Amino acid sequence: MADKQIYQKSGQMAALRQVLAYIRKYWFLVGLSLILAAVTVALTLYVPILTGNAVDLLLGKEAVDFDSIFRIMIMIAAAVAATAVAQWVMNTCNNHITYHVVKDIREAAFHKLEQLPLKYLDNKAYGDIVSRVVADVDTFADGLLMGFTQLFTGVLTIGGTLIFMLVTNVPIALVVICITPVSFLVARFIATKTYSMFKLQSETRGEQTSLIEEMIGNQKIVKTFSREEAVRNQFAEINGRLKDCSLKAIFFSSITNPATRFVNSLVYAGVGIFGAFVAIKGGISVGRLTCFLSYANQYTKPFNEISGVVTELQNALACAARIFELIDEEPQLPDSDTALVLEKAQGNVRLEDVNFSYVPDKELIRGFNLEVQPGQRVAIVGPTGCGKTTVINLLMRFYDVDSGSIKVDGTDIREMTRGSLRTNYGMVLQDTWLRAGTIRDNIRMGKPEATDEEVIAAAKAAHAHSFIRRLSAGYDTVITEDGGSLSQGQRQLLCIARVMLCLPPMLILDEATSSIDTRTELKIQNAFAKMMEGRTSFIVAHRLSTIQEADIILVMKDGNIVEQGSHETLLAKGGFYAALYNSQFAG
Numbered sequence: 373m374a375d376k377q378i379y380q381k382s383g384q385m386a387a388l389r390q391v392l393a394y395i396r397k398y399w400f401l402v403g404l405s406l407i408l409a410a411v412t413v414a415l416t417l418y419v420p421i422l423t424g425n426a427v428d429l430l431l432g433k434e435a436v437d438f439d440s441i442f443r444i445m446i447m448i449a450a451a452v453a454a455t456a457v458a459q460w461v462m463n464t465c466n467n468h469i470t471y472h473v474v475k476d477i478r479e480a481a482f483h484k485l486e487q488l489p490l491k492y493l494d495n496k497a498y499g500d501i502v503s504r505v506v507a508d509v510d511t512f513a514d515g516l517l518m519g520f521t522q523l524f525t526g527v528l529t530i531g532g533t534l535i536f537m538l539v540t541n542v543p544i545a546l547v548v549i550c551i552t553p554v555s556f557l558v559a560r561f562i563a564t565k566t567y568s569m570f571k572l573q574s575e576t577r578g579e580q581t582s583l584i585e586e587m588i589g590n591q592k593i594v595k596t597f598s599r600e601e602a603v604r605n606q607f608a609e610i611n612g613r614l615k616d617c618s619l620k621a622i623f624f625s626s627i628t629n630p631a632t633r634f635v636n637s638l639v640y641a642g643v644g645i646f647g648a649f650v651a652i653k654g655g656i657s658v659g660r661l662t663c664f665l666s667y668a669n670q671y672t673k674p675f676n677e678i679s680g681v682v683t684e685l686q687n688a689l690a691c692a693a694r695i696f697e698l699i700d701e702e703p704q705l706p707d708s709d710t711a712l713v714l715e716k717a718q719g720n721v722r723l724e725d726v727n728f729s730y731v732p733d734k735e736l737i738r739g740f741n742l743e744v745q746p747g748q749r750v751a752i753v754g755p756t757g758c759g760k761t762t763v764i765n766l767l768m769r770f771y772d773v774d775s776g777s778i779k780v781d782g783t784d785i786r787e788m789t790r791g792s793l794r795t796n797y798g799m800v801l802q803d804t805w806l807r808a809g810t811i812r813d814n815i816r817m818g819k820p821e822a823t824d825e826e827v828i829a830a831a832k833a834a835h836a837h838s839f840i841r842r843l844s845a846g847y848d849t850v851i852t853e854d855g856g857s858l859s860q861g862q863r864q865l866l867c868i869a870r871v872m873l874c875l876p877p878m879l880i881l882d883e884a885t886s887s888i889d890t891r892t893e894l895k896i897q898n899a900f901a902k903m904m905e906g907r908t909s910f911i912v913a914h915r916l917s918t919i920q921e922a923d924i925i926l927v928m929k930d931g932n933i934v935e936q937g938s939h940e941t942l943l944a945k946g947g948f949y950a951a952l953y954n955s956q957f958a959g
Contacts, residue, residue, distance in 0.1 A: 387689045387693040390692070390696050391689075394473045394476055398469045401465045401469050402469060405466055406524055409525045410528055412462060412525060413525060413529050413532045414532065415454055415455040416529070417532050417667070417670070421536075422448050423663065424660050425444055426444045429441050429444075462521075466517060466520035474509055474512070474513045474516075477512075477699070478509055481504070481505045488701055488704065489703070490770045497579070497586070498582065498585055498586075499583065499585035499586060500579065502582075503574075504695050504697075505695070507577060507581065507691075508574055508692075512688045512695065514688070515684040518685075522674075523685075525674070526674030529671070529674045530671060534671070537664065537668075540667075543650065544647050544656070544664055548639055548642070548671060551635065551638050551639050554638070566625055569617060569624065570690040570691075571694075573614065573690075574687075574690050574691050575694070576610065576613050583607060587607075625686075639671065643665060643668040644668075647661045647664055705772070707788075707790060713788065714789070717781055717878055717908075719747060719748075719908030720744065720908075721743075721744040721778070721780055722742070722744070723766075723778050724741060724776050725741060725777075726739075726773050726775075726776035726778065727739065727740070727773065727774045727775045728740075728771065730762075735931065736931045737763070737766075740776070740931070740932070741933075742926065746908055749904055749923045750908075750909065750910050750911065750922065751911045751912075751922035751924070751925045751926065752910065752913075752928060753925060754927055755929065758928040759930075760882075762931075763928075764880055764882055766778060767797070767910065768793070768797060769786075769790055769793055780793065798879045798880070799871070799879075800868050800871050800880070800881050800882070804863040804866070804867050806854070806863060806866065808852050809850065810849060811843065811846075811847050812824070814870065815830060815847075815866060817870055819874050827869075833872045833903075834865050835865060836862070839862055872903065875907075877907055879907055879910070881900065881909065881911045881913075882912040883913060927952075929948060934948050935947050
């Protein structure tokens with residue numbers, strides 16, 4: 373338990389240091405906010421003095437100094453007006469600081485997402501990442517704004533009130549000071565309890581967001597397999613845990629108000645009783661006692677606010693710790709300053725003794741060697757999980773090899789910029805990716821400067837033009853990121869048209885026609901054949917009928933190339949490829 377508390381405290385301090393680093397950029401506004409807070413507190417504390425003076429001018433029946441009281445009332449009105457203006461400007465500064473800090477943190481988080489290696493995203497639930505960047509940052513903003521708005525003024529009010537009370541009457545001020553530690557003990561108890569609970573609440577909320585996002589994105593699969601009940605039960609379990617941890621966090625945080633109000637009442641009662649005895653003995657005037665009671669009330673009120681702020685700051689720091697975990701993740705190795713820019717690849721690709729695994733203790737690819745000449749078509753086949761798509765990930769440098777090297781035109785791809793390497797590849801995957809926008813924008817994604825004529829020509833080459841014309845607005849039809857009402861095959865045709873428009877020197881086709889009907893597939897294969905002329909091409913396919921014209925067929929099994937050759941050569945061998953082929957065309 374002690375180790376856990378130490379870990380939580382270190383996590384809080386680390387998060388607080390990072391928050392302060394972001395706030396430091398706006399030091400001028402922070403300084404101005406502090407000055408305005410001091411002005412607000414000073415004027416607020418000055419009003420009770422004026423009120424006490426006015427009470428002392430009530431000298432008795434028919435002995436009231438109305439002129440002096442009227443002047444004091446004008447001074448009180450001016451002080452209140454100046455306080456209101458200072459408070460408004462201070463709140464404006466605090467809002468500016470808070471939401472600029474939040475903007476900076478969100479930008480840093482989104483920038484880090486683009487820098488993170490794919491292995492991080494592959495191992496994290498997308499909903500949890502979304503929850504960190506959206507919900508956790510919002511919660512952090514609420515806590516930070518409350519901290520700026522109430523913490524500064526609260527601390528200054530406590531300090532200023534103590535000074536005024538000590539100057540007015542030391543014995544009564546000592547009564548206040550003696551009862552004060554109770555508030556600190558209450559605040560400390562709440563602070564130690566709430567951080568871990570709010571952190572658990574934030575993590576569970578991220579888990580819930582992840583499940584919701586997953587279910588919305590895969591609703592058809594859920595309904596197909598009649599998993600509604602199971603998903604509801606899973607959601608109910610997470611929702612129950614979120615309810616429990618939220619109730620605990622809210623319970624402890626809700627103790628704040630009644631506990632500090634009780635302490636406030638103790639202080640006020642102590643000042644009232646002790647001050648009455650002092651006033652009876654002539655140690656203080658009634659006006660001064662009135663002023664003192666007002667100070668006692670103002671002195672205890674910030675403890676109530678600060679305790680609430682401490683609770684909110686615990687929640688804010690818990691959320692900040694989660695977002696900073698993302699920001700502090702190790703990014704992928706950046707391109708070196710001396711990295712080469714691959715302008716126009718010739719298409720010579722060589723893999724030398726490549727070893728790679730996603731998990732360190734589980735080998736996947738071992739001793740992989742391959743040399744592809746410019747313009748050759750290389751087909752990669754094999755059973756599921758043998759490493760076909762992994763080879764594609766390595767060629768595109770989505771992952772770096774553990775050992776060995778991959779060279780393009782004689783240069784190790786780790787010695788060239790990732791952007792230039794990927795620009796030289798055209799990639800069509802089994803899983804389609806579209807962006808929210810028009811059909812035209814989606815086809816132009818890899819070549820934004822393309823003319824309408826080029827876009828239409830690419831769509832015709834991909835045999836997508838006919839269905840695009842039938843859409844309500846043709847090429848100007850707006851679709852969502854999931855393709856909206858487009859079928860899977862139509863979405864895949866758009867991705868093929870995207871590559872047809874760019875025509876890069878190297879191609880990767882990973883089950884590129886898996887969702888297309890046989891008749892259209894034959895047309896696409898002819899278009900691909902023309903497109904692949906003079907271009908180095910890597911084709912991953914399960915349907916072996918689509919790769920019979922390949923120059924080289926690599927047969928993979930358990931991360932190794934077990935056979936290599938042309939279609940006819942491999943069939944004549946009667947080995948693993950022949951068995952795969954015959955299993956598809958037997959009879």
